[in-house]
Amino acid sequence: MTYRHIGKDFTPPDIVSKVTGKAKYSEDFQVDGMVYARLLTSPMPHGKVKNIDLSEALAMEGVIGVLTADDVPPSQAPNPAILTNEPVYVGDPILAIAAVDEKTAEDAISKVRVELEPLPFTTSPTDSLRPGGPSARTEGNVFIQREMSQINWSDEDLQRFLDGKEPTGEAPTEWSFGDLEAGFDNATVVMEESFVTTGYAHMCMEPRSVLSYWQNGKCHVYGSTQSQSFVVPSLAEQLGIEQKDLVYVSEFCGGGFGSKIASYPVLALPGYFSKKLARPVMLRITREEEFYVGSARVGFQGWIKAGFKADGTVSAVDLYIVQDLGSQGTGGDASSAGGAVSILYQPDAMRLRAIPVLTNTTPRGAQRGPGQNQIAAIFEPMLDKAARELGIDPLEIRRVNAPDSSARINANQGPVTSAYMVEALDKGGELFNWKERKKRSGQRNGSKVTGIGVGQGYHSAGESGFDGLVRITPDGKIHLHSGVGNLGTYSYVSTTRAAAEVLNCSWENCVVEHGNSALHLPWSSYQAGSNTTFTHTRANYMAAQDMLTKIKEIAAVTLGGAADDYDVADERVFNTGDTTRSMSYAEVARRSIELGGRYSGAEMPDDIHQVTQRAVQGLAGSGLIGVAKDVLPVRGTVPGLAVAFAEIELDLETGKHEIIDYLAVAECGTVVHPQGLAGQLCGGAVWGFGMASLERHVYDPQNGLPANVGYYQCKPPTYLDVPREIQTAAVDIADPDNPMGARGIGEPAMGCATAAVLCALSDALGGHIFNRTPVTPDMIINHLAKQPQSYAKLAMNTF
Amino acid sequence: MEIVQHKNDIWGQEVLLGVSWDLLWLVVVASFAVIIVHLLVMALRKRAEQPATEGTRLNRHAKSDRIFHWVMAISTLVLLFTGILPIIGVKFGWLTIHWISGIVLTASVLFHIVRALFWQDPLSMWVAPKDLREPFDSSQKPGKYSLAQKGMHLAMTLVVLVVIGSGLVMLSLIDTPFWTRGAWLGEGALGWVFVLHGLSTLALIALSALHIYFGVRPEKLFYTRSMIKGWISEPELEAHHDPARWMPDKIV
């Protein structure tokens, strides 16, 4: 199908301000009377505040006031608190001080005497699970079905797990399908591996600074979130106010990657502080604080057993995961990992068992492909190992297992909307010249050896049921109201192009309204889970369809005939039988105001969200309103799929590798925004490289101190740690459940890269797999020198 | 002036770090002051006639005791210098010399204790109540050791035992060719160990200064000679000791 806007590049309305520096992020705002807050954070991994002596601090000139845990609502464990009297990790905020400037606030912070009583702490899930092991919180050590509880294994259970034997310890999460035993019986090769993936910090470029003030009973918050409308209910709840009393501005968000999906504690802090002080409060978050409060990936310690038939098809998978939730986390990663395995390899039978354990490390949350990408890093190299044993080409073993549109997913073995993984593998194989390149595998060039790898990534990539809102004003402008957050994918705008497509209008006449709840934005999904493209092309399509119907109705009412007699083009509605009977969109908008009712927004559908209702109320009478909830059918899980190919050169003397070539192929339905898709594939790749071999989360287990609070210790990839150039491609087959044929892609774009690099490393090492992330030069050197590795069995806390 | 220094432990809580080295200057100044006062007092006093060094030579210190004394003395001085010089800014690789000297001192002290307790007369060094009359009663002369010597020995014993005890704890916390450092002591307790080591070091500086000063005073020089050569003369014995309480063997 040929489109006017979909599949075409365009200039997003915010990009010029990004290159000129005019884009305003939360910390760029200044308001009169603003005071500056700084945090006092916990020096110990777990403790109880016995006493706080503020006398010296508050007596300092320029100090305005203090906000303590007693001034904010308590949180329900294990949710992080805005401020706490029982810090559960080094860096947990205890109190905030505001002053006329930051220096004074910091000077005051160092004058505060906090008396803390140390409590037992742990930095390792398995340490917490041992009999009598320390619990990260006084309420318990595991978080199951939204409740804290306590689980300790027996010594024998723990030892079995650490020894890589089939785990027997209690695992509260369990699901399965198929006959596992039969699956393993049918297998020609059965692999059994223990694994570890490090949960590392998001470290978004923009630290999550927040400005808040109160005006006319409303709380204004300037924050940094991935989502826009989706944040409003959670932030209002955190602030203890009604949604209508919140003005939320997040026009720009300097990176989120899962860490800024909905509201988070420090987003609400200045609201409380500003109310207490009756002055605007700016809370600048530093890089180190961003490490503390900015979330990290859930870490895995696990065991996996997989059976492969002679042709390479996966017959059975038994997966067991101990999750490191840090001091907070929901622990959905394990189940997501299981889901990813279930779709990517289509096993006949599968079981997932998991236990989410809290540790006294930074809070964890979603991070780009939470669960799916950890398991991609583990399963894909294992798949290669099986292929090696079976004498099958790595690309071929993926082809024989690849999901198509009849694929089944998750515990319930539900359907997918569509899937074309074979096409993705074949396209990539051809573009990458896999067959020829594979011959170079293991080739030596001095101290360097070539490794070739292919990896796959998956994430569910679409939701439904959200709202779209479009408006034509009497000046003829088409206002595309986007409640989608501006997290850097440009989906806030690219999804609105579905509406422009329906309305068959020129892009130049469109105005995208976004980034500020005062601009009347509709209810939106969260900008995470790779879902926005699928979800909001639908919602915008629906709103535009509503508008199209109304345009035709207005034309019929005004010019005579039936609505069905009319069509639109060039921002005009015209009678298909007599094209001289036509109205411009501007005229339609003016007419809609006269007509009122559902045309002008005076009336609205019942099924739209209250956020959208308020938006429509705010817009009523300003033009023609198109608004609708997405009620289009969805026949199953919406898969976002990606395949990556990597050629690396590993230096056997230094343990360092260079990625010579990299290709990513997206299988995400119709391409909506080619440059944006390439951006996601490249960005995902860079994240994938980081996870595969660089990024870390290091704690001293003896005292709970984090080693990597800054960028140079966290080691996100730089220009020189990624390939010279990245190639991207897309399968570009429409998904039937999206009116534009599109699905999401952001997260699988990372998992496939992690997997491809780790597979290439394994290939270069003749098939050795490390079963962990990251794989760093020291591990490779130790392996090659036939030395033991320095980390203990299943230790997560390594460099 | 602070007596001890504090630091923040790994969790930012205040713990002891060690003695305040400002005390070092206090101790040095105080020791010199004592010495100067003593010098002045002695200069004003009428100089007593020195007993003759001729005559029968009497055995005061056996060769083995003398060797041990000087081994202890040298190791203590080495320990003091290697310990103190870096603190006052003289930089060199002191630690290895320091702990090896510490082991030498410890071994000597242990040997001395065992030998003195089981093979010698420990009571000859013990301060008995009647000894306390010694300074006030010129007629009462000591046996082998004067009250001053006994007092010095007792003080040295206490201080050296503390310095050795704390030093051994510290030794267990550094790497040597024989073991890798332990981590069995919490930071609070470690601070106490450093305080004890520091205080005993300061006391040792003062005691050593006095000991050396008295060792080189003209009227006491014969003791030093006896610690080098082993003997005192009969007139010296008669002038300073009560032969009834201590009659050493003649050297043949």
Place this chain on the structure above:
Amino acid sequence: MNARLSRRRFIKGVIASSVAAASTSAWYSAAQSDRPQGSVERLLTINVNGKKRRVDVLPQETLAHTLRYKLGLTGTKLGCNRGECGACTVLVDDMTHYSCSMLTHSVRGREVTTVEGVQAPNGDLHPVQQAFVDELGPQCGYCTPGQVMAAVALLKANPKPTRDEARIAMSGNLCRCGAYDHYLHAIMRASGQRT
């Protein structure tokens, strides 16, 4: 104070008569104790984007701070405030510098260029900026001003860099979104090597 150390010998340049300048800003306010003898003068004229700006600058104040909070040039971003990300990159005499990691007092007599100063006087985007737009360089955009400045400096020094030269020149600018490829495409485009 040492008699040899007259202030005139300390300080290069002439300090003009005192003019009160706006001096309260985010991190530091004006109410500071007086300058001790020999220390730098607080009132400073700095050359930013071709304009002379008079500012009251504390001795320990970083250039990023002065730019952002005293001159309102918030295009210069603080990603780490430790010289580990490059978001605060500005040009000082056409060389890239981390403005978070230099004192404002060190740019006296030097030319500072920020992202606000690279557009043409008529408002046209700088070729680097235009290429960043055309290649959809920025994702979240937070590192972008720093990337723009590093690219501008590179093309000033080397109008036709190879992709490898560009990678090295840009390597002091982190991008967490991983938009490196698109930025490099943009540099190739701005230097006329990619269409």
Place this chain on the structure above:
Amino acid sequence: MSAHDVMPDIELYQPITVEDAVALAERHGENGWLLAGGQDTYGWLKDRAKHTSAMIDLNAIDALKGIRELAGGIEIGALTSLTEIQNNSSVVAKFGLLAEAVAHVASPQIRNMGTLGGNLVQDTRCWYYRRGLSCYRAGGNTCYANTPEGMNREHAIFGASRCVAVTPSDTAPALVALEAQMVIVGPDGERIVAAEDFFVGPNVDIRSMTTLETGEVLTAVRIPGKWATSEYYFEKVADRNVWDFALVSVAAVMKLNGGNITDARFACGGVACVPQRLPAVERAVIGKPRNDETGLAAGAIASNGAVTLNYNHFKVPLIENLVRRAVRG
């Protein structure tokens, strides 16, 4: 231990002569802080992990800048930027080892701002120490890194003495290999120290990584002509290729005659508190051809005497491999 980010009040002095700088440094003593490029300084002060009441900014002293030819060798002012050194034709032509080492420092911006002197006297990157903990190096009475479960992958395998920190400098091993001399001016005048003696280990001074005393200024680095245009090898292995410190680096210069090595000097970074000379390796390669066989033999003895910690035993094969590569060329 909150995450401080703003420097407290500090006075700033900008002297224009070395004498003034020395006088100021002497006057402020322990409370003074000499400021070169500042790329190490500001982090310490913003973190409030170290304190100073007076920064003495050396950047206005022209005499400390620039690269001058010496008989056969060169003299580099301590305040010369790393970028200038990297691009200096004389350095590139005569002392490629230094040019290459400089090119591996941190990031382009840091090389633009950072100076040779600052790179040489920068403090160690031990993460415990950098957190502002009261360890031995910070005047405390313990080491947190060398503990039974201490995270010490980046720490020393040679020369540890209570403290196990390593030198973070990329230029220091190169200058030790080149037999550079450090020109130091203090209240008592000038003294010249061999690069090798300029750096001190924790056994000698656990608080400072150099012999610089309070009140002294490193004014220049002189590189004698001895190794000019010699064969050289530099390699730095770090996790990242930008903004990272060496896990192990090797800097080597060699003289060849008739295919055989007649003289050689090796220094390694990232393995000890000081640039680690490898005299045994130097002895072993002299008289041998510069090939892989010699390299393998030399590499095998490069790690002699190494003492490893919990997480850093990979540095043993790594230093062996790097020395092998250095010899092999």
